Amino acid sequence: xxxxxxxxxxxxxxxxxxxxxxxxxxxxxxxxxxxxxxxxxxxxxxxxxxxxxxxxxxxxxxxxxxxxxxxxxxxxxxxxxxxxxxxxxxxxxxxxxxxxxxxxxxxxxxxxxxxxxxxxxxxxxxxxxxxxxxxxxxxxxxxxxxxx
Amino acid sequence: xxxxxxxxxxxxxxxxxxxxxxxxxxxxxxxxxxxxxxxxxxxxxxxxxxxxxxxxxxxxxxxxxxxxxxxxxxxxxxxxxxxxxxxxxxxxxxxxxxxxxxxxxxxxxxxxxxxxxxxxxxxxxxxxxxxxxxxxxxxxxxxxxxxx
Amino acid sequence: xxxxxxxxxxxxxxxxxxxxxxxxxxxxxxxxxxxxxxxxxxxxxxxxxxxxxxxxxxxxxxxxxxxxxxxxxxxxxxxxxxxxxxxxxxxxxxxxxxxxxxxxxxxxxxxxxxxxxxxxxxxxxxxxxxxxxxxxxxxxxxxxxxxx
Amino acid sequence: xxxxxxxxxxxxxxxxxxxxxxxxxxxxxxxxxxxxxxxxxxxxxxxxxxxxxxxxxxxxxxxxxxxxxxxxxxxxxxxxxxxxxxxxxxxxxxxxxxxxxxxxxxxxxxxxxxxxxxxxxxxxxxxxxxxxxxxxxxxxxxxxxxxx
Numbered sequence: 001x002x003x004x005x006x007x008x009x010x011x012x013x014x015x016x017x018x019x020x021x022x023x024x025x026x027x028x029x030x031x032x033x034x035x036x037x038x039x040x041x042x043x044x045x046x047x048x049x050x051x052x053x054x055x056x057x058x059x060x061x062x063x064x065x066x067x068x069x070x071x072x073x074x075x076x077x078x079x080x081x082x083x084x085x086x087x088x089x090x091x092x093x094x095x096x097x098x099x100x101x102x103x104x105x106x107x108x109x110x111x112x113x114x115x116x117x118x119x120x121x122x123x124x125x126x127x128x129x130x131x132x133x134x135x136x137x138x139x140x141x142x143x144x145x146x147x148x
Numbered sequence: 149x150x151x152x153x154x155x156x157x158x159x160x161x162x163x164x165x166x167x168x169x170x171x172x173x174x175x176x177x178x179x180x181x182x183x184x185x186x187x188x189x190x191x192x193x194x195x196x197x198x199x200x201x202x203x204x205x206x207x208x209x210x211x212x213x214x215x216x217x218x219x220x221x222x223x224x225x226x227x228x229x230x231x232x233x234x235x236x237x238x239x240x241x242x243x244x245x246x247x248x249x250x251x252x253x254x255x256x257x258x259x260x261x262x263x264x265x266x267x268x269x270x271x272x273x274x275x276x277x278x279x280x281x282x283x284x285x286x287x288x289x290x291x292x293x294x295x296x
Numbered sequence: 297x298x299x300x301x302x303x304x305x306x307x308x309x310x311x312x313x314x315x316x317x318x319x320x321x322x323x324x325x326x327x328x329x330x331x332x333x334x335x336x337x338x339x340x341x342x343x344x345x346x347x348x349x350x351x352x353x354x355x356x357x358x359x360x361x362x363x364x365x366x367x368x369x370x371x372x373x374x375x376x377x378x379x380x381x382x383x384x385x386x387x388x389x390x391x392x393x394x395x396x397x398x399x400x401x402x403x404x405x406x407x408x409x410x411x412x413x414x415x416x417x418x419x420x421x422x423x424x425x426x427x428x429x430x431x432x433x434x435x436x437x438x439x440x441x442x443x444x
Numbered sequence: 445x446x447x448x449x450x451x452x453x454x455x456x457x458x459x460x461x462x463x464x465x466x467x468x469x470x471x472x473x474x475x476x477x478x479x480x481x482x483x484x485x486x487x488x489x490x491x492x493x494x495x496x497x498x499x500x501x502x503x504x505x506x507x508x509x510x511x512x513x514x515x516x517x518x519x520x521x522x523x524x525x526x527x528x529x530x531x532x533x534x535x536x537x538x539x540x541x542x543x544x545x546x547x548x549x550x551x552x553x554x555x556x557x558x559x560x561x562x563x564x565x566x567x568x569x570x571x572x573x574x575x576x577x578x579x580x581x582x583x584x585x586x587x588x589x590x591x592x
Contacts, residue, residue, distance in 0.1 A: 029203050030212035055177050064178035065242045066218020073214050094213045095567065096540045096588050098246040098394030100438050102414040102421045117436050118398035122566070123539065123590075125398045125436065127423075140413050140421065142396050142438055144540050144588065243419065244392045244440050246542030248586050250562040250569045265584050266546040270418070271391065273546045273584065275571075288561050288569065290544050290586055292392050292440065325499050326508035351473050360474035361538045362517050366510020390509045394542035 009086055021081040025074065034067070036074060043083035044116035048075045052109050061107040068139050069099055071112050072128045076143035079114035080124035084147055088122070095123065095144040102140060108133045114143075122148040162234055169229040173222065182215070184222060191231035192264035196223045200257050209255040216287045217247055219260050220276045224291035227262035228272035232295055236270070243271065243292040250288060256281045270296040310382055317377040321370065330363070332370060339379035340412035344371045348405050357403040364435045365395055367408050368424045372439035375410035376420035380443055384418070391419065391440040398436060404429045418444040453530055465525040469518065478511070480518060487527035488560035492519045496553050505551040512583050513543055515556050516572045520587035523558035524568035528591055532566070539567065539588040546584060552577045566592040 009017070022038040025031060034056070040047035048071060054060050056067045073094055080092075114128040123146055130139040157165070170186040173179060182204070188195035196219060202208050204215045221242055228240070262276040271294055278287040305313070318334040321327060330352070336343035344367060350356050352363045369390055376388075410424040419442055426435040453461070466482040469475060478500070484491035492515060498504050500511045517538055524536075558572040567590055574583040 028206045028212070029208065030205060030215060033203050055181050057178060058176045060177065064176070064218060065245075066214065066221050067178060069217040069221065069245070070212060070214020073217065093252060094249050096246070096248045096542075096586075097213075097217070098244070098438060098540075098542050100244045100413070100421045100440060101242050102416065104241060117396065118433055120398065125396045127436065137414055140423065140438060142394060142436060142540075144396060244394075244438075246392075246394050246586060248561070248569045248588060250564065265544070266581055268546065273544050275584065285562055288571065288586060290392075290542060290584060292544060324502045324508070325504065326501060326511060329499050351477050353474060354472045356473065360472070360514060361541075362510065362514020363474060365513040365517065365541070366508060369510050369513065389548060390545050392542070392544045393509075393513070394540070396540045397538050400537060 014086055017086045018082060018084060022078060025078065030070070031074060034070065036071060038078065041078060041082055044079055046075055046078040046082055046114045048078070048112045050110040050112070052107060061105075063105045063110060063138075065101055068101070068105075068110065068130050069097075071110055072099060072130055072139060072141045073097055073143065075112040075114040076126035076128045076141070077145055079116050079126045079128075080145040080147060083116065083119070084124075089148040092145065092147040095146050097141055097143040099139055099141040101138070103136060103138050105132055105138050110138070117142075122146050157234055165234045166229060166232060170226060173226065178218070179222060182218065184219060186226065189226060189230055192227055194223055194226040194230055194262045196226070196260045198258040198260070200255060209253075211253045211258060211286075213249055216249070216253075216258065216278050217245075219258055220247060220278055220287060220289045221245055221291065223260040223262040224274035224276045224289070225293055227264050227274045227276075228293040228295060231264065231267070237296040240293065240295040243294050245289055245291040247287055247289040249286070251284060251286050253280055253286050258286070265290075270294050305382055313382045314377060314380060318374060321374065326366070327370060330366065332367060334374060337374060337378055340375055342371055342374040342378055342410045344374070344408045346406040346408070348403060357401075359401045359406060359434075361397055364397070364401075364406065364426050365393075367406055368395060368426055368435060368437045369393055369439065371408040371410040372422035372424045372437070373441055375412050375422045375424075376441040376443060379412065379415070385444040388441065388443040391442050393437055393439040395435055395437040397434070399432060399434050401428055401434050406434070413438075418442050458530055461530045462525060462528060466522060469522065474514070475518060478514065480515060482522065485522060485526055488523055490519055490522040490526055490558045492522070492556045494554040494556070496551060505549075507549045507554060507582075509545055512545070512549075512554065512574050513541075515554055516543060516574055516583060516585045517541055517587065519556040519558040520570035520572045520585070521589055523560050523570045523572075524589040524591060527560065527563070528568075533592040536589065536591040539590050541585055541587040543583055543585040545582070547580060547582050549576055549582050554582070561586075566590050
């Protein structure tokens with residue numbers, strides 16, 4: 001009745017842990033308040049949607065840049081988790097992120113896609129694009145995320 | 149009867165317009181929800197405080213990175229406005245921002261300082277530091293803000 | 297025999313001006329020393345190659361990060377020029393750039409691709425990827441370039 | 445006659461190793477070609493100078509942005525090394541860097557200052573400013589450097 005070595009996860013255990021992340025993440029206080037939805041969570045390929053609310057805006061229709069930044073950050077983090085090897089640890093944080101705000105939003109939901117550019121030992125490099133519902137790019141970013 | 153040329157503001161008009169910005173900004177929907185407070189608004193030198201609330205956190209005590217990013221973005225924007233020449237226009241947006249998350253917060257208010265590195269014609273370059281109440285740096289960023 | 301209004305360029309004049317940029321750029325002193333080659337220069341889609349030389353390295357085989365940064369910066373700038381409307385001016389500079397160094401190079405030429413994410417009035421937002429000859433990504437960046 | 449545990453360096457050994465870094469770095473091929481000089485190398489506080497040469501320019505007088513980026517990257521790296529604990533390893537690389545080009549240079553040497561914002565376990569966060577000889581800021585950056 002020995003338990004499995006935590007450093008030797010089966011493929012199934014890895015998949016189950018990975019799969020649990022989005023549900024855990026969106027229940028954390030700030031993301032629950034934002035109302036972020038995970039729409040796609042494939043290995044290294046993630047999509048989220050943020051339903052529009054006036055409280056997320058500057059002026060009733062344009063998202064505050066900080067809201068877009070939070071969604072980009074979180075969607076990049078999900079890309080990092082989406083193919084993570086849980087034998088390498090679970091302590092995580094964003095190390096750095098750079099954003100370009102390329103157009104102002106004009107109402108409607110925010111759609112975000114992230115992909116992994118590369119996985120190094122502790123660091124995962126992601127790229128993230130935020131668009132409006134018509135597909136127009138609003139912001140674009142690169143993120144360095146650490147899980148160890 | 150004659151109105152002043154809008155492109156020829158007196159020094160007093162400039163000062164009044166600048167001084168109005170913080171009050172307007174913190175009433176916009178997202179910032180009002182955050183509860184951001186402007187504590188210092190000198191030319192090119194701004195400080196803000198975000199009182200801690202569980203809703204702003206990942207886990208009840210650590211700020212979500214996106215909240216810190218929003219405060220950094222807004223504090224940088226305030227630095228840009230704090231010495232702005234209103235004859236140059238009032239349409240504004242963050243063009244780009246890069247952040248480093250250098251330590252996790254562990255509860256308590258978030259304190260943010262921004263200064264202007266340089267003003268070009270339409271672009272203002274700012275640098276922003278976010279700390280906890282003990283002065284420990286949590287995040288550090290550079291921002292390009294546009295007012296035109 | 298009046299000359300054409302400089303602000304009213306024909307389509308052919310636009311194309312000719314755009315087409316002249318790569319040749320001019322690679323003859324500027326630093327890029328000529330680097331030996332940068334432009335391999336593809338389609339609208340918003342540019343590829344460059346940097347033939348390896350020991351002088352560009354840290355140690356005889358790994359590119360100095362600053363060399364990779366210079367190639368990323370220049371390739372992004374070429375993407376900005378590759379579809380530029382010359383009626384909007386020709387004074388140019390990089391406003392901001394963020395880079396991730398995701399893997400160390402191990403010899404061989406550096407290949408760089410850039411695309412335009414969005415064109416605003418004076419600002420062009422580009423994304424750039426640098427790879428080795430096997431296609432492995434070495435660095436990844438986003439750039440804000442200004443032409444006015 | 446036991447040798448010292450390599451993981452237990454004396455204070456003097458630490459100082460000697462740290463002190464050796466600038467001399468080693470400026471002899472690497474690319475930096476030797478640039479001609480970078482280290483003018484100050486105090487713990488977490490570094491200054492460098494790049495003597496102007498036409499080959500480093502776009503046009504005979506303005507530095508190529510990639511040259512400024514290389515100097516910023518290297519000066520940040522030196523700040524990371526300047527107070528490094530050599531028991532934590534010596535494999536190093538820049539993880540990410542974000543730059544703002546705030547003014548064009550107009551000839552003369554490039555002066556660069558870097559300081560450490562924070563040291564985490566493997567990551568060092570630095571801030572770097574490049575100026576001309578009159579003290580005018582030309583570029584400003586933040587860097588995440590890894591030594592492990």
